[in-house]
Amino acid sequence: MSFKVIFAGTPDFALPTLKALLASEHTVCAVYTQPDRRAGRGRKLAMSPVKEQALLAGIPVCQPLTLRDGAVQAELKAWQADLMVVIAYGQLLPSEVLTIPRLGCLNVHASLLPRWRGAAPIQRAIMAGDAQTGITIMQMDVGLDTGAMLMRETCAIMPEDTGQMLHDRLASLGADALMKTLVAIEAGKAQPVAQDDAQANYAQKLNKLDGKIDWKKPAVEIERQVRALNPWPVAYTECGQHHMRIWQAEALLQKNTESPGKIVTLSPQGIDVATGDGLLRLTKIQEAGSKPLEVSAFLNAQREWLQLGAAFN
DSSP: OOOEEEEEEOSGGGHHHHHHHHTSSSEEEEEEOOOOEEETTTTEEEOOHHHHHHHHTTOOEEOOSOSOSHHHHHHHHHTOOSEEEEESOSSOOOHHHHTSSTTOEEEEESSSTTSSEESOHHHHHHHTTOSEEEEEEEEOOSSSSOSOEEEEEEEEOOTTOOHHHHHHHHHHHHHHHHHHHHHHHHTTOOOOBOOOGGGOOEEOOOOGGGGBOOTTSBHHHHHHHHHHTTTTTOEEEEETTEEEEEEEEEEEOOOOOSOTTBEEEEETTEEEEEOSBSEEEEEEEEETTSOOEEHHHHHHTOOTTOOTTOBOO
16 A cells, blocks of 8 residues: 655655655655755745655645645645645644644654653753654644654664764654554554653753853753754854864863853863863864864964863853
């Protein structure tokens, strides 16, 4: 048996799942993605990664501003799909849409629900110090990531993981989990399991202010912040008038008596900064207007403002 599928997704996180569907016995009859957005220094209109892939595959692409429009819903019905697969689409599906496909709508979500519901589960899991995360395939309902779970696949969070590294592993895992779920549905073995709302956490959407470092926090927490927010929005701090983005850092558990934010060591190995508990060694940094540099290269530029005893704030 093969399914006729509407695919709804926008960023590159959705690409492995779309590609897996295109390579399978299932038929992707249409792709829904967000409208083209202006991006880059030239502010030119840019297609989403999902749209680019769909056009390469010769799949019809729809980019409605909203799925609440009656004409858009009529178009969705006209595809006569068995399923709608949703992954990082960027719009909530209204109740009228959830019942259009014969077998409903499936969501590929990047957490072990109900642990992180919401827009930024990958980064929030790293920032919280979770030992593991994963993918949940969920039967969508009108809530925010509240539907019954059809499959969960676990993924360890490694000590060196950045947001990008974990993103890439989960994107691949999401494709595998969806294909296993479709096999289970075909065989009549998919068993929906209700979520425990008492265990839910909300993964709030990221913004640039999430990158601001509070040096009073423990070094291990700041290190997780740096890793989680790489490559966006990137952790940052200031030293006087100088704005610094922190791309890589390592928590040193040795004790210190200096005030949080004070630079206590400058060496080619890193810039050691006092925190609320322990030291944070900055190993890759970026000054505003410059490119990211390893600390050894950064210090070779002889920036006179960066000295022992100076303080980040």
